[in-house]
Amino acid sequence: MLSALDAADSLAPFRTRFALPAGIVYLDGNSLGPLPAATPALLADAVTRQWGTGLIRSWNDEAWIDLPATIGAAIAPIIGAPPDCVIACDSVSVNLYKLAGAALMLRPGRRKILVEAGDFPTDRYILDGLARTTGARCEAVPRGDVAAAIDGDTALVVLSHVHFSTGAVHDMAALTAAAHAAGALILWDLSHSAGALAVALDADNADFAVGCGYKYLNGGPGAPAFAFAAARHHAALQPPLQGWMGHAAPFAFAADWSPAPGIRRLLAGTPPVLAMAALAAGVATFAGVDMAAAEAKSAALAQCFARLAAARCPGVAVEMPHRLRHGAQVVLRHPQARRVMAALIAHGVIGDCRPPDRMRFGFPALYTRFADIGIAVDTLAAVLASGEWQDARFDALGQVS
Amino acid sequence: MLSALDAADSLAPFRTRFALPAGIVYLDGNSLGPLPAATPALLADAVTRQWGTGLIRSWNDEAWIDLPATIGAAIAPIIGAPPDCVIACDSVSVNLYKLAGAALMLRPGRRKILVEAGDFPTDRYILDGLARTTGARCEAVPRGDVAAAIDGDTALVVLSHVHFSTGAVHDMAALTAAAHAAGALILWDLSHSAGALAVALDADNADFAVGCGYKYLNGGPGAPAFAFAAARHHAALQPPLQGWMGHAAPFAFAADWSPAPGIRRLLAGTPPVLAMAALAAGVATFAGVDMAAAEAKSAALAQCFARLAAARCPGVAVEMPHRLRHGAQVVLRHPQARRVMAALIAHGVIGDCRPPDRMRFGFPALYTRFADIGIAVDTLAAVLASGEWQDARFDALGQVS
Structure with a gap:
């Protein structure tokens, strides 16, 4: 179902404009955009x-x-x-x-x-x-x-x-x-x-x-x-x-x-x-990007992420994106947001935190895939289910995150 | 004589820290320093x-x-x-x-x-x-x-x-x-x-x-x-x-x-x-540069340039650097400073101009050679003697110079 959304995405080809590292789902382009391939x-x-x-x-x-x-x-x-x-x-x-x-x-x-x-x-x-x-x-x-x-x-x-x-x-x-x-x-x-x-x-x-x-x-x-x-x-x-x-x-x-x-x-x-x-x-x-289409794709990604997270990630409070208009980001709240995010990053899904308890995930339209949403929610669900985020090593998340 | 000064220069080895283009005498490091080799x-x-x-x-x-x-x-x-x-x-x-x-x-x-x-x-x-x-x-x-x-x-x-x-x-x-x-x-x-x-x-x-x-x-x-x-x-x-x-x-x-x-x-x-x-x-x-030695070398370069220019470049007024202390630069004045500088740059000697009539030459100690002074004065003397700077194509010197 997510792969079908990617297949139908008219903006999908723009992902080749970026040099994204293998094995990472990057949902923090709202904090630092990734490296363009031409740069x-x-x-x-x-x-x-x-x-x-x-x-x-x-x-x-x-x-x-x-x-x-x-x-x-x-x-x-x-x-x-x-x-x-x-x-x-x-x-x-x-x-x-x-x-x-x-x-x-x-x-x-x-x-x-x-x-x-x-x-x-x-x-x-x-x-x-x-x-x-x-x-x-x-x-x-x-x-x-x-x-x-x-x-x-x-x-x-x-x-x-x-x-x-x-x-x-x-x-x-x-x-x-x-x-x-x-x-x-x-x-x-x-x-x-x-x-x-x-x-x-x-x-x-x-x-x-x-x-x-x-x-x-x-x-x-x-x-x-x-x-x-x-x-x-x-x-x-x-x-x-x-x-x-x-x-x-x-x-x-x-x-x-x-x-x-x-x-x-x-x-x-x-x-x-x-x-x-x-x-x-x-x-x-x-270049050549229709910003209305970009906004619509980010909104679809955000809604998709929020729905899946609400369904599959017990213990986090999902701030559902406003249906009318919303930034290209979604917040999940958790009392130990920084530890959970550190564990998530250790598994290759990168978002960030904002105090006191917000995990923030961004969905820029040019390079984010619906498939990435699936991986991110799977990983978060697994991190929460395992309880591994309670490990003290996840206290080490740096100040910029 | 200039090559002997270079041979005796304890700062000469630092020139290898820069990637200077071949065929150029760069006397504008006081405006934009050259590319370090490591950058x-x-x-x-x-x-x-x-x-x-x-x-x-x-x-x-x-x-x-x-x-x-x-x-x-x-x-x-x-x-x-x-x-x-x-x-x-x-x-x-x-x-x-x-x-x-x-x-x-x-x-x-x-x-x-x-x-x-x-x-x-x-x-x-x-x-x-x-x-x-x-x-x-x-x-x-x-x-x-x-x-x-x-x-x-x-x-x-x-x-x-x-x-x-x-x-x-x-x-x-x-x-x-x-x-x-x-x-x-x-x-x-x-x-x-x-x-x-x-x-x-x-x-x-x-x-x-x-x-x-x-x-x-x-x-x-x-x-x-x-x-x-x-x-x-x-x-x-x-x-x-x-x-x-x-x-x-x-x-x-x-x-x-x-x-x-x-x-x-x-x-x-x-x-x-x-x-x-x-x-x-x-x-x-x-790293490892003694700034007193750097200042002394720049002063020697500037004095050398000013003396040679005064002796060999009729039509320019040399502002002799102050013997006690002076910036790592020398000004030569000429009523058509911009045209003369444009002609000089065309021959591979790069300085800049400041209004109304100043040609400005810089002598950073880490990469400037006494031999460069010789080439620069030779070139300037030839440009002035030939009168080629009067050619209209030398009106084209850009605003940043």
């Missing part, structure tokens, strides 16, 4: 030929200087954005600071940054730091209260489109409209939706977005992130981090910062070319 | 084995999570710093923002950030952006007036140890003492001195420093940068960019930011592992 050769070329032989000349001859814009343009269709509204650079944290700081400048007199309680911590940390330095204040409210909490003092609403832990999805169009109705701006963190769901930043009228290069976009561990700003904001955008790569003429070495036209003003320092080369290869795994 | 294999291992096979497990199993600290500790002896006071992350621009922002917090009530007019532009841009968001103000004074301009309103002095264009060196100990005498803090930009000169951050009592990974440290194009903070400031340091990787317990996903003990609190987002692997290989080219 080693592309990166070796960037290192040996472009850097080693081309040296400084490659900034021009290999268009290194344009990588943030060209990779941004390649990410754009994956998130429903115009190509000149996305730029690849820095980390999610740094891009969030830049865009949120710029947003505060666009709403002078308003002091509130509204966030969801329990959203991904770094977003809150970064916004708290920005608030401390600018005199703004950060207010966190429960998920269901966000829309009602947008008021006349709200400069910016910052939300994760897909919640990192639960996989719950916000209604981007509705919350964006609610923010605008109150005169506020909105910034979407797409870390858990870019490359997983059919995102429509432009159609949903979003102001700003940030997102991650190393999860669903397969850009490599700690890959550079991306930033989106709607074209209507470009001319007035003043990021607090104003560096030479965002200058209108970086190599004029002028005394004062003049922002580059368009999205490039969001650049700060020199882009990390080798990491950008790997990110470009990761983004290229999405 | 391709180390990076291929990071890509194929650590990422491809290890996947998410490598954050623990390969200690990716510790890379910022382990690379920082490897950079520390190159800049005369304790190993636990340096961390590798982000770009120079972003690190400058973090440290300067933290410095303002350490000097409440003081509003001035003092800089040198004509220092590297991104430093000024970044500090202007920080000033705009925090209510501080940035004051630029001529080089010789810096010490006198440090006053009771000065929170922070920011200076480049070696000037990016002229190669002039500040007296770190004296200016640091002057800042402290006025109750101010000082931050040194080591972009053009880390790996070039014998820097002594600890002995000179510096408060903070930032520096570049892709110039003399040979970390690859756009490599991550580093940040230094003296241990006496760690406990009170509150960077405006407070991200999850700088949290005391990043994987506890707590609602509030609690800074990690020590230098790690300067991290913001997830470190770019592939770029860090290349940076680690670049920093490793300094």
Whole structure:
């Protein structure tokens, strides 16, 4: 039955774009995407030929200087954005600071940054730091209260489109409209939706977005992130981090910062070319992919996993994915989640944990098979039935998991 | 005579640590260091084995999570710093923002950030952006007036140890003492001195420093940068960019930011592992190198180049390197600097240009030979004598040069 689903899967051929290790069922691409098959050769070329032989000349001859814009343009269709509204650079944290700081400048007199309680911590940390330095204040409210909490003092609403832990999805169009109705701006963190769901930043009228290069976009561990700003904001955008790569003429070495036209003003320092080369290869795994089809496949995989786990894995609580829309992930709860996950990994099924008791499994559409779901649930059922996860050696699961 | 200098050079054997292209004299390592011989294999291992096979497990199993600290500790002896006071992350621009922002917090009530007019532009841009968001103000004074301009309103002095264009060196100990005498803090930009000169951050009592990974440290194009903070400031340091990787317990996903003990609190987002692997290989080219000997060799190369150019290259004005101390670079001025440099590059001698009329040549000690100086001056003399640089095809020199 699972093999029949794989046989009928129109996205199945995309799995050959990845170099997945034998004997592993990898359900953690939502934390770190796997190695694309094309990446080693592309990166070796960037290192040996472009850097080693081309040296400084490659900034021009290999268009290194344009990588943030060209990779941004390649990410754009994956998130429903115009190509000149996305730029690849820095980390999610740094891009969030830049865009949120710029947003505060666009709403002078308003002091509130509204966030969801329990959203991904770094977003809150970064916004708290920005608030401390600018005199703004950060207010966190429960998920269901966000829309009602947008008021006349709200400069910016910052939300994760897909919640990192639960996989719950916000209604981007509705919350964006609610923010605008109150005169506020909105910034979407797409870390858990870019490359997983059919995102429509432009159609949903979003102001700003940030997102991650190393999860669903397969850009490599700690890959550079991306930033989106709607074209209507470009001319007035003043990021607090104003560096030479965002200058209108970086190599004029002028005394004062003049922002580059368009999205490039969001650049700060020199882009990390080798990491950008790997990110470009990761983004290229999405060439020709219909994101609506990808979202539908991930949803089917998640539903399948959740149903089988509920039926066959006593002792875990399955958080059933929302039927309407859900991130490409499923959570199973167990009081000893870290030990159970460590045992599962020892048997070649890789997911991760989030406190206090969540085992998190991701189902990226480009390389996950329905057959993998069967293996994962079989293995989990066996680990639970054997009780081997109670062995002390499974206390050793590292902090990043 | 030049070959005799090479034969007597105790640092000559280090040249085998680099994969330099045949037929090129590379005098632009002060802008982009060349490829270390060990980097391709180390990076291929990071890509194929650590990422491809290890996947998410490598954050623990390969200690990716510790890379910022382990690379920082490897950079520390190159800049005369304790190993636990340096961390590798982000770009120079972003690190400058973090440290300067933290410095303002350490000097409440003081509003001035003092800089040198004509220092590297991104430093000024970044500090202007920080000033705009925090209510501080940035004051630029001529080089010789810096010490006198440090006053009771000065929170922070920011200076480049070696000037990016002229190669002039500040007296770190004296200016640091002057800042402290006025109750101010000082931050040194080591972009053009880390790996070039014998820097002594600890002995000179510096408060903070930032520096570049892709110039003399040979970390690859756009490599991550580093940040230094003296241990006496760690406990009170509150960077405006407070991200999850700088949290005391990043994987506890707590609602509030609690800074990690020590230098790690300067991290913001997830470190770019592939770029860090290349940076680690670049920093490793300094293993066993005596920085005083490296500085002395670069000074000898620079003096040699300047003397020969002055004798044999009519039409260029040689800015003689300061005999006491100078960056590992020499500037030749020519009204058509960009065209002359383009012609020189076409003949296999690579330097770069800085406006309006500067040709800049760098002399990193680990791989530059005295024989290279001879070839470079011969080539420049021939280019100037032939007048070929007047050919319109040499207008095409790219913007990064």
